[in-house]
Amino acid sequence: MLTLHQVANGIIRRAEGRYDVLSAETVGLLLPEAEHASCFFRLKRSGIKEAGWRTILLIELPISSVQAAFHWAADVRDVLPEPETADLYMFLMISNITDNQATRIETDDRFCRKMVVRESEEVMDFLDRTFLAALDPPGDIETFNDPLLSALAELSAAHPWVSPHIIDWKNQLLSTNTGADVVQTLKASLSYSEEQ
Structure with missing residues (x-):
């Protein structure tokens, strides 16, 4: 106990x-x-x-x-x-x-x-049975039944170059930032990837 x-x-x-x-x-x-x-x-x-x-x-x-x-x-x-x-x-x-x-x-x-x-x-x-449950599921991101994580995992599978950005994108989409701020952050990470 x-x-x-x-x-x-x-x-x-x-x-x-x-x-x-x-x-x-x-x-x-x-x-x-x-x-x-x-x-x-x-x-x-x-x-x-x-x-x-x-x-x-x-x-x-x-x-x-x-x-x-x-x-x-x-x-x-x-x-x-x-x-x-x-x-x-x-x-x-x-x-x-x-x-x-x-x-x-x-x-x-x-x-x-x-x-x-x-x-x-x-x-x-x-x-985990209370409102203090862990935010991220244990184990593989693809096995958890969460629409956002599933969509990001599918995007990563279809376009492997986005894989390094998935965690940052998830955090941005779940943040309290305004929509314009989120779009700017996502756009900046895409610009950086294109340069690479």
């Missing part, structure tokens, strides 16, 4: 480059404390001013104390300003829990969205 420290470190690593991670004190919120080993994270999309905050409550407890975790979530929800209450998540690490019990807890969305770490899960496998 994973520890609170392992999951907390995994959250920080997975958020890196995607989210700004701040403590509640930094943004002026006094969140209630839990009765069990716990911590919380406040995440906001990096580089997007109007992005909202997501709050993750991380708690480690025995199955007999699950109701205490729910009370903590309700207390935290009462403190959060609207519309942040819609982006409240609780990651639970419960010792000796069965998959059926974990699934039952996850389907209960009162107070917040809940995710339960399974006994056999690794940190990144657990986070």
Whole structure:
């Protein structure tokens, strides 16, 4: 079973480059404390001013104390300003829990969205079930069922000279840059390729 420290470190690593991670004190919120080993994270999309905050409550407890975790979530929800209450998540690490019990807890969305770490899960496998899922699929780019990646893989197969540009093009197409900026970047890489 994973520890609170392992999951907390995994959250920080997975958020890196995607989210700004701040403590509640930094943004002026006094969140209630839990009765069990716990911590919380406040995440906001990096580089997007109007992005909202997501709050993750991380708690480690025995199955007999699950109701205490729910009370903590309700207390935290009462403190959060609207519309942040819609982006409240609780990651639970419960010792000796069965998959059926974990699934039952996850389907209960009162107070917040809940995710339960399974006994056999690794940190990144657990986070892949949350909004912190990895952006890039593991393995071969062509085996993943993503329309953009599939189209770029087909383009690369048909025109091998574009292969070195695929990753940059994907990043440009998924960026928050304006359409004109993306076109200029793509055009610049094509001009460079023609010169080569």
